[in-house]
Amino acid sequence: MSDPILAERVVDLLARRKAPAVDGHRETHTALTDTVTRRLRLMRLAAALDAFDTEPDSGPRRRALVDLLDRQFAQDPAFHETVAEMVRTVAPPDRGDERVAVRRAAVGVAAALAAVVLVIGARAAYVAVADGAESGGSxxxxxxxxxxxxxxxxxxxxxxxxxxxxxxxxxxxxxxxxxxxxxxxxxxxxxxxxxx
Incomplete structure (x- = not known):
């Protein structure tokens, strides 16, 4: 089963593996890293992981590793389930972030609309004042x-x-x-x- 979102989350966790602690689940995070590393080395695909390790912020290297993990998930459902369970333990899905993102987007749209209304209103007020002042010969x-x-x-x-x-x-x-x-x-x- 292909799961690109899971692959993205795994790569995020792999990028943070050098951090001192990962949300209090250090053992599970280490087990996840070991499982993914063993799988890629067994399949002789560890070059993508090694390249990612040298530059975790590189977009192309990150994308290559995500695609590789996604293909592995599609080929081996047991590997997919094992990794999915570990990811749920280490980094449970954050539903609060989605709500916050929606609220931020709504606030941004409302602010943009308010700015447009303010500009249009100010322009209308200026034109009304200017026309009134200048119509008498001033x-x-x-x-x-x-x-x-x-x-x-x-x-x-x-x-x-x-x-x-x-x-x-x-x-x-x-x-x-x-x-x-x-x-x-x-x-x-x-x-x-x-x-x-």
Whole structure:
């Protein structure tokens, strides 16, 4: 029976075998290590274990050992059961970790959504404040320059109507004259330019 998860756990335990104690099950851990080592040496496949021992953090060497153990589990069900029992004794499955991981993922998603909502809300508030402040002619010239011509014309028409000058609002060169004046006085506002 193939069991890649068991093979991964065995390799994890083999990587920790040089630690002083493995969760209080030192004898079982030693027996597990000996069983796996004997099996691989008997099958003349110990080279993968030796390579793993030299560099336990190497991904390719770890993968090779996991694949080798998985094939051995598939070939010999008795070996599979023996090793599975030892692994359950040394490192019982941690169900708490799965719940913690799910909770962490949920908190991460909630935080990301909250950040997006906050950014959108802040942008909407800024636009509302900026539009309210700038619609009365307090728009700086550099902002007026960046608007499309249709918006510039609409803003000036509204500004002239609010000043009770509807004929000025329909002039064909109204935008060009304000842009020229803004170029001469870039620190001014559109309201100051229109009033001048």
């Amino acid at each position: 728009m700086p010239c550099h902002t007026f320059w960046s608007l499309p011509e249709a918006e510039q014309r609409a803003l000036l028409a509204e500004l002239y109507r609010s000043r009770n000058e509807p004929l000025r609002a329909t002039e064909p060169y109204i935008v060009a004259s304000v842009l020229y004046s803004c170029g001469q006085n870039p620190d001014s506002t559109v309201g100051e330019i229109v009033s001048a």
